[in-house]
Amino acid sequence: MKAVFRASALVLVITLAACGSDPAPEPTEQIVVREPGADASEASDTTAPEPAGEATASLVAAGKSAFNTCIACHVLEKGGANRIGPNLYGIIGQAAGSADGFKYSDAMASSGITWTKEELDSYLANPAAKVPGTTMMAGAISDAGQREAIIAYIEDASAN
Numbered sequence: 001m002k003a004v005f006r007a008s009a010l011v012l013v014i015t016l017a018a019c020g021s022d023p024a025p026e027p028t029e030q031i032v033v034r035e036p037g038a039d040a041s042e043a044s045d046t047t048a049p050e051p052a053g054e055a056t057a058s059l060v061a062a063g064k065s066a067f068n069t070c071i072a073c074h075v076l077e078k079g080g081a082n083r084i085g086p087n088l089y090g091i092i093g094q095a096a097g098s099a100d101g102f103k104y105s106d107a108m109a110s111s112g113i114t115w116t117k118e119e120l121d122s123y124l125a126n127p128a129a130k131v132p133g134t135t136m137m138a139g140a141i142s143d144a145g146q147r148e149a150i151i152a153y154i155e156d157a158s159a160n
Ligand code: HEC
Pocket: 067, 069, 070, 071, 072, 073, 074, 084, 085, 086, 088, 091, 095, 096, 097, 098, 099, 103, 104, 105, 106, 107, 108, 109, 115, 120, 124, 133, 134, 135, 136, 137, 138, 139, 140, 141, 150
């Protein structure tokens, strides 16, 4: 979240500077700092068609920092290497266990999962419950809002 707050502070400074000469400045910009998943109404707006608005941008930014938990084991870039875990680039929509050259557990390889956002969400909530026998020994995320943010970040990063 730090980066989000810093970016917002920067926007504020720029906005103030731009309005500095005006004696009664109209607010020209609305600053939205969103705690992902903070309440049900926010959770539901992600199922609506999403404009590429500030809320989405801050969700992706939050996901990028939450993904720090994953980078010890996972790369998220096109053509990136497998590390302790497989490269996660383009994982959404992909069959589980299909990164080239990565040695998966039998449990993952034969799970039959296709990684929709919902499947990713339940795996990240509790990897060992979702795929009993998985060799992913860390990375469980108990906070639903954080999972939502991480998945938004994975989707965003895979579009580049
Ligand atoms: C300690 C290392 C480690 C961490 C930390 C970790 N993972 Fe993993 N991950 C793995 C390993 C190892 C596998 C392969 C599991 C298997 O074969 O059973 C895996 C598999 C996966 C898969 C399935 C990939 C596929 O190709 O089917 C996803 C999705 C995933 N991890 C996401 C994440 C996310 C998101 C995070 C961070 C929140 C994370 N992982 C954190 C080691 C890790």
